[in-house]
Amino acid sequence: MVADEITQETNKLREEIETHNYRYYVLDDPQVPDAEYDRLMNRLKEIEGAHPELIVPSSPTQRVGAKPVDDFETVKHEIPMLSLDNAFGEQDMVDFEKRIKDRLKSDAELEFCCEPKLDGLAISLMYENGELVRGATRGDGAVGEDITLNARTISNVPLKLRASGWPQLVEVRGEVYMPKAGFEKLNKQQAEKGEKLFVNPRNAAAGALRQKDPSLTAKRPLQFCCYSLGLVQNGEMPDTQIEILNTFKSWGLKTNPDTQVVKGVDGCLDYYSQMEQKRNQLDYEIDGLVFKINSLALQQELGFVSRAPRWAIAHKFPAQEEMTILEKVEFQVGRTGAITPVARLKPVFVGGVTVSNATLHNSDEIARLGVMEGDTVVIRRAGDVIPQIVKVIEEKRPDDASEIKFPDACPVCDSAVERVEGEAVVRCTAGLFCEAQRKEGIKHFVSRKAMDIEGLGEKLIDVLVDQKLITKLSDLYKLEKDQLANLERMAEKSAQNVLDALEKSKQTTLPKFLYALGIREVGEATARNIANHFGSLTDIANATEEQLLQVDDVGPVASRHLVNFFSERHNRDEINELNALGIQWPTIEVKQDSELPLKDQTWVVTGKLETMGRDDAKARLQALGAKVAGSVSKKTTYLVAGPGAGSKLTKATELGIEVMDEQVFLDRLAQYEP
Ligand code: IVH
DSSP states (O other), X not given: OOHHHHHHHHHHHHHHHHHHHIIXXXXXXXXXXXXHHXXXXXXXXXXXXXXXXXXXTTSGGGSSOXXXXXXXXXXXXXXXXXXXXXXXXXXXXXHHHHHHHHHHTOOOOOEEEEEEEESSEEEEEEEETXXXXXXXXXXXXXXXXXXXXXXXXXXXXXXXXXXSOOOSEEEEEEEEEOOHHHHHHHHHHHHHTTOOOOSSHHHHHHHXXXXXXXXXXXXXXXXEEEEEEEEEESSOOOSBHHXXXXXXXXXXXXOOTXXXXXXXXXXXXXXXXXXXXXXXXXXXXXXXXXXXXXXXXXXXXXXXXXXXXXXXXXXXXXXXXXXXXXXXXXXXXXXXXXXXXXXXXXXXXXTTEEEEEEEOOSHHHHHHHTOOBTXXXXXXXXXXXXXXXXXXXXXXXXXXXXXXXXXXBOTTTOOBEEEOTTOOXXXXXXXXXXXXXXXXXXXXXXXXXXXXXXXXXXXXXXXXXXXXXXXXXGGGGGOOHHHHHTSTTOOHHHXXXXXXXXXXXXXXXXXXXXXXXXXXXXXXXXXHHHHHHHOSHHHHHHOOHHHHHTSTTOOHXXXXXXXXXXXXXXXXXXXXXXXXXXXXXXXXXXXXXXXXXXXXXEEEEESOOSXXXXXXXXXXXXXXXXXXXXXXXXXXXXXXXXXTOOHHHHHHHHHTOEEEOHHHXXXXXXXXXX
């Protein structure tokens, strides 16, 4: 190739790669599969390897590559990077609007630009003639640190702005953050390497951004989203916040898709309720919302007080992390005998609810945290997840703090405990002789996805087991009305309801019954696959480990547990007894793969599903013969889209692929599932 052609190809590759980056990171709508992107990138690297004279700092290959620095240089912010005042409720918001109107001496309706408040770190990016020349942390607002090399490694920070019309010098400000999925993956890797876990995505992002070695920053899944304009020289910018954001977006910078312009404080409060609902579905953490006067002229007129603007406010969500005292640790025994330490806390309001318990998982977790009874701890409750202890504040440890001792016998039945090598869990070895395991086993048996016995709540099961009215599953179906009616808080009518529900549950299905037995590692989807594969319980009970391994989704551990379960005499007797008491299900006609109803179909599942996890949905589709793919293409037959669905939904609509919500999906499954 002649030099000219090489230069041309290089420029074309760079342009293409940048367009793909823009579609992927800014528009959230990738055009090509990852493999194609990798191919372009590899070709560019190949050319630059052979012709180093063609390398320019803004080439997409040049994100990482710089050597570690000894210390960060300091950077003075020409325009200070301010912080925000907080509002904690409606009244604060009303006061905020009133202060503005008073100061402007006008009662005219105000327009606000509403944005999510990303929970990360503020940075400044300076672009000169469209090229990224400097990245800096906020620091104390007046002086920050030069983190240019690290900023360059963030995949959605453009090294070169798109389009044209940028001022000769323009400073873009925004937040660096770590998306939730990336954070979880990072912590999983840390745990596998036996290294310290990060407390939350924000801390992980802060640590990554301040790495002295940019190649380490590059390995962390950081993202950048911009939200304000800093210095501008030799050029024009629009005169409202929303138009500035749109301009940034047209230049290839990521802006928040949930940004909205509203009128007055009522509009702000509506936006708050909307986003409060949406918060847990976002794939990044936000700790509140930011409301800014949209007009830059009014912003100027309002000005600042000390370090916060009068024209903006952060309306915070209830904190997701709080400090409290770990009063004591108790040990609970689960259905499979697993002994779990539960932290009893001094009640504390966190993440919108009062929390008085948190899980400590297992003894490894206790050791990792180095926590003692009496310690002051940081509790985190994010979204719907179980509250966790994330950190111990050792400086606050009282003299009488006591070590947490893991029990060497079952705390409920006093039987021996065992810890299987390579597993973090300690288990009670007594099986159904342990009252706790018995109670949990019965609770599982009656639960909605199992035998679905309504009216037989957890409290009632505790009482029935405590009073020895039931010791095994089949005893449930031998309960008499008087026995139930005589219990505390029960009466004739409620007793009859329980009996009716028990009677109704006798007509069940094989997958539900198999799941209800509570065999370890046999969840709902696995039970369904096994049932469909074998068709009858006799065949399942007689199957060998090898035969069980033929079933989709069944691994060596589950197959061993299944064989062990059915080799126990008392388990077989109990199943016979349940059948004798009237529990029955229709036999399933075993289908060859070629007869499965969804064969030749390709499904994609996206967004959040209310009644099942995406893995469950996938297993159920596969059991019916469907292929389940990760991305939408022309080959997709159906897309199941829950709340929070994004680019996959857009793409499916564009391609004219049938989209169904969860309810339609469930109805569709019900047509085919036994
Ligand atoms: S505007 C003068 N907008 O919140 C305006 N800040 O508490 C200053 N933040 O340091 C910032 N999302 O790190 C603004 N949409 C957003 C934001 C945001 C997150 C952070 C930022 C700032 C802190 C102020």
